[in-house]
Amino acid sequence: MRAPTLTDVARHAGVSYATADRVVNARGGVAEKSAERVRRAIAELGYVRNVAAANLSQGRTYRFAAIVPKGQDTIFSKMQGLLEREREKLALDRVELLIEQVEAFDPRQLADCLARLDRDGIDAVSLVGTNHPAVIEAMTLLRARGATIVTLVSDMPEEARDAYVGIDNAVAGRTVARLIGMAHGGQPGRVLPIVGAMTARDHAERLAGLREVLTETFPDIRLLHQIEGRDRPELVAARVGAALEAEKGITAIYSLGAGNPGLIEILRERSAPAPRPVVVVHELLEHSRAALEEGLIDVVIDQRPEDEIQRALEIMRRGADRLPPDPVAPLGAAIYVKENLPPEMGAKTGDD
Amino acid sequence: MRAPTLTDVARHAGVSYATADRVVNARGGVAEKSAERVRRAIAELGYVRNVAAANLSQGRTYRFAAIVPKGQDTIFSKMQGLLEREREKLALDRVELLIEQVEAFDPRQLADCLARLDRDGIDAVSLVGTNHPAVIEAMTLLRARGATIVTLVSDMPEEARDAYVGIDNAVAGRTVARLIGMAHGGQPGRVLPIVGAMTARDHAERLAGLREVLTETFPDIRLLHQIEGRDRPELVAARVGAALEAEKGITAIYSLGAGNPGLIEILRERSAPAPRPVVVVHELLEHSRAALEEGLIDVVIDQRPEDEIQRALEIMRRGADRLPPDPVAPLGAAIYVKENLPPEMGAKTGDD
DNA sequence: TGAATCATGATAGACGTCAATCATTTTCTC
């Protein structure tokens, strides 16, 4: 029960190997009725092109690019580190991975980067979704050439990309509402949300999710007006400090953007024997891990960048192999407390 | 910058292709000093055998087996379904996946199954770890032949298997302690643990983890003596019912084995306006999902069988390809509340 | 009807590896 080869297809269709090859590789110069017979033979035999043999014959190496926004101790810097590790593994599989850095929130630069990759003849690109006409146009050109594009972390319109890899931010907000609700054990309370900016789609979605479940399921817990921290630690620290002064009965804090070092600093200063509010933040990074271990915060919601990258690369590879994408369940965010922190996958030993 | 081939290695070592081939494929008949030169050339050039070309040349198809314990609406029945889906995908990659069923908790039958697979010349096997001399012996024979063995869900001694894929059960217990602790919001309480049997290693580990964190971190929450439900719903129902009658101040229930339909039945009967205990169970299955949606339970800890299977297959494939296993972070359990349930990946459409 | 165009067939070399064979050289043993 050997898998059928293109030779089998040709024989079954009653044409020569050359003609069958012309059809599957779209070389043209085939009469429609012959092409149709080949296509039927493919369907009937269940022929699947042997990608390994094809790549072998061509000495083909894939060229993938990952475009990562700059930033220190953010989800993006973590992703960058993970991607650099993947690069080595991929090299063994004849895949070249370019890692491109761009300024965060700079659509123009992103579009330029895409155009450059297009000129380089890249096979697939992953990027953090950014809704801007220039970006969408550059993506359209890339895809017209056959390249695969994956949006990471933040999505874009469906027609602009081949796949989205990331968590559902509304679900994340709803989940946090449940956890905060549970932590109140039926008691009333007040939740202070800290966003980066309400213009960021993911932040807005998280907050909306939080609000929904609080009002529906935990009506005794009041949602205070959000603080905007611009994802900057010093700003977060100042504004949270002020809020904690002004509003006394805060029983929970949900930081749904970046800038968490500022929040943690404030919490450390105020750590008192008195019961502190329940604190939930996003992304497991150095500072948030430390704060969780220290007991300054309670829960970290993490989008598991390791898995996101694996998935993105898998999709890119399938695209480059001309295989249809396979449907998988969307990624769920991980919920970390002090007790289930994953081991730190720190510095790699340099031998292999 | 082409990847080095075995021809490059031979040239660099100053030997013929044939000799280099004898070394990498361990055919014997090579003087030690030649072998050493080949090995050094491999190291210096960073040669990696091109698995695709190798498999192509041999028309090799992998033969993997997954041994799954029987059982309805358990983690194993779920895994079986997932494996059946994977089988189709794997077939396109020239991998044949056998799915073997055995009675749960029957080491003899498991050992027989392994022996049979050994005779069949299987390349890799995954099984649910079972510590029994007959099983270990069968595994030793299989591995002596070069087959890769992965223990799933429950581990075995390190020297008996190539890899373990599953969650850390002590961590799971500790995590649940934290969640239950948080849900008490500083109030005292009593936790009723339900185990299948204390002889099951995973159950014992979960309970130990729970106890540790409760005593260390939440001293006001008392751990009651465990109920043994033998993983049988009707037994669980009877004993939990009795316990709830006997002990009035139960504020939390942790079901760390199977038999959850019995627990859920009792909870449904007793659903009263009065605050019910916090309920945490293991494994996201039909009944636990429904109970979570219904609000009868609060948290489900799930070992994400989808990911476990992916990982197990990946390890099996690497083993069959004679590649070194790559170190990855252990799998973390997922924490589900009502708000972050994954979509049901139900009936597949039959077209592709 | 002859020439140009189009469709098809046949075939060969490359990719990197494995498995095999046979010839040759080196090393060992007495």
Place this chain on the structure above:
DNA sequence: GAGAAAATGATTGACGTCTATCATGATTCA
């Protein structure tokens, strides 16, 4: 130093695909 044994070299055909070239047959157009 002769003969046996061991080590090495040289080479070949497969695996399935891609790319290319050349030859042949069929169709179309002037």
